[in-house]
Amino acid sequence: MDLSLATNVRPKAADANAGVILEATRLRKSYGKLEVIKGVDLSLNAGEVLAIIGPSGSGKSTLIRCLNMMETPTAGVIRYNGRQVESRFASRSGRIGCGELRRHVGMVFQHFNLFPHKTVIQNICEGPLAVLKEPREAVEARAMDLLAKVGLLEKRDVYPNHLSGGQKQRVAIARALAMRPDVLLLDEVTSALDPELVGEVLEVIRALVQDGMTMAIVTHEISFAADIADRVVFIDEGVIAELGSADDVIHKSGSARLRAFLSRFHS
């Protein structure tokens, strides 16, 4: 993988000596006879924001879900910090299990998937308490900081059903951040939102970019992607059709498929 493609990396506080943190090699994924990912090589550098765009059914969601083993690849390898990832939960002899991987690589979903039987703060504390076994006091303090960050302090004891879609997604982001991940995977996190609620979620993501969080983002918000992403990858029919700086891919690419795809967003 040619790392020099990351041309417009803005200076970031953390990870000045950015290396590859998450990497897919010759990745393939099939459902029965249907091959959705057809051999993808992709890497994510520490401190980088990578936007994954493409038409519906192009495989971009499947691709990002392979990166934390939410989907088990049919072939190919995922590496985290150079260590090969296995689909089994536990790590063993040099290889990293999906359990350990997910402690470092968080994910936020299109449909939020908050735990409805837990309050906002319980949702956020669940991972650090149950998985990381951290002391409650520290976890709750951190959860309050995160709630402040996503602007929902006053909702701490509310159940998710009483939140708007935008609020739910902000809680979901806080829940993922509570694990203190090195990487955050965002899978179409604004696609299920009413248009007027998209902005508040994008604001939170923008703040994460400012903090230097490493992220891969599957999104249909093309102008937002162009704005925040260091690199953009255009997935089409299960392969990488274009990969480069946001400017190169979104504004300068001559690919007919990509132009046709992008033209739908300029109405």
Next chain:
Amino acid sequence: MYKMDFSVVLQSWDLFLWGLWLTFAYTTASIVIGVVIGFVVCFGRLSSIPFISLLARAYQEVFRCTPLLVQLLWFYYALPLLLGFSLDNTTAALLTLSLYAGSFYAEIFRGGILSIDRGQTEAAKAIAMSDRQTMWRIVMPQALKRMLPAFINQSVIQFKNTSLISVISVGELAYMAAVVNGQTYRPLEAYTVVAVLYFALLFPMTQIADYVERRLRVSD
């Protein structure tokens, strides 16, 4: 015109009371054992090992697709011929009631677990939970809530079904009605008393079930 006289029948109040106690005991015991069986069979059916899920399925279908009355008679009269030793009626009754309840509970539990959105499992895994943590911390609490109305309903049916064990001479409430009738020749009074006792116990239970169902719907 038949002249009702409950006083004769009610002189045997101690028999009714004893019958009531046995009905209650068999119901409770078979629900408790049935729940344990139900959970085991439910996870058996959800197992990814084909042999185990098939075995669980077979058990379930056998007990759901044959009448409880036939099962009772089979366990009491037929099974001993295969085993080479007899089962007393207490054992046969409890065994059959529990296996019968378990087959239905398993389906209620399975339905409850499968009704939980896949996104919940994914969200749990995304914060690095193991399968076990995902099941017990995320899926099960939500599933239990959802299966509660069906569970109470099935338990009410179980309560009434204990009347069938009178055919193998277990002295529960329905059996006692027959006994009192035999002593007094007053079937109307004897069976009415028993019917009223069942109703008095079960009506509050169904009311509670309705209430629980309404409450759960509100918080959804």
